[in-house]
Structure formats: structure tokens, C-alpha cells
Amino acid sequence: MSLMLDAARVAAGLNVLLLLVMIGVWANTYREVRAPFTLASIVFAGFLLAENAVALYFYFNAPAMPTVAVQVMMILQILETAGIGVLAYVTLQ
Template identity: 55%
Template sequence: MSLMLDVARVAAGVNLLLLVALGAVWGRNYLQIRSKHTLGTLVFAGFLFAENLLALYYYLTAISLPLAAVRPMMYLQVLEFVGIAFLTYVTLD
């Protein structure tokens, strides 16, 4: 279980870093373009950042987490990482 929790922690941490990069680009785009779409992407990054920050907080401070909760959360964090990594790739390309 420790390995699964470590993978979830790393995925959440990397997601936070990628979302900071995306938020910076999308924020700059919003300041230049001022469209609803660019604002939507910026708000999207903000909510994803908050979700990953909260998840990382729980992963780091929880005394014990049940295996039934850790495994699906790890899968979700890794899938979220893949999605955010792809968004980062197409945004910064």
C-alpha cells in the first residue's frame, strides 16, 4: 500500500506543477484575448489545482487510509496526470 500511496503523492505533486505552468499560460492568454474560453480554461486549471492540493494534503497528513480508498485514488491521480500532461504538451507546443 505504501507504494500506491507514494505513486498517488507523486502524481498529485507533478499535477500541481503542471497546473501552475498551464495556469500561467492560460492566464496570460486571458489577459491578451479576454474571451470566455480562455477564462474557462483558467478557472478549470484553478479547480484542478485546488483538487490536487487537497488530495496531496490528505496523502501527506492522513494517519491511515484504507486500501479500498488508496487504490482507486491512485488510479484517478495517475489518469489525471496523463490528461494534464497532454494538455501541457499541446499548450506549450
């Protein structure tokens, strides 16, 4: 179970870093273009950043949980990392 929790921690940490990078890129773009979609992307990424920061805090201060709960949380966190990774790749192109 510790390995699964470690994987969820790494995924959440990576999500935080990727989201910070994307928010920075989108903030620069918004300053130049002032497009509402770019602002919405920044707000959306901000919410995802908050969710991942809370998840990361929880993963480091987690109470005893059933193994299946940790496994499901890890899978969801890794899927989220894959989605954010694709979005970051496209953003940085």
C-alpha cells in the same frame, strides 16, 4: 501500500506543477486576447489545482485506509496526471 500512496503523492504534486504552468500560459494569453474560453480554462484549472492541493495535503496526512481505497485513489490520480499532461503538452505547443 506505502508505494501506492507515494505514487499518488507524486502524481498529485506533478498535477499541481503542470496546472500552475498552464494557468500562467493561459493568463498571459487571456491578457492579450480576452477570450471567454481562455478565462474558463483558467477557472477550470484553478478548481483542479485546488482539488490536487487538497489531495496532496490528504496524502501526506492520511489516516489509516484500506488498501483498496489507496489503490483506487492512486489509479484515479495517475489517470488525472495523464489527462493534465496531454493538456499541458498541447498548451505549451
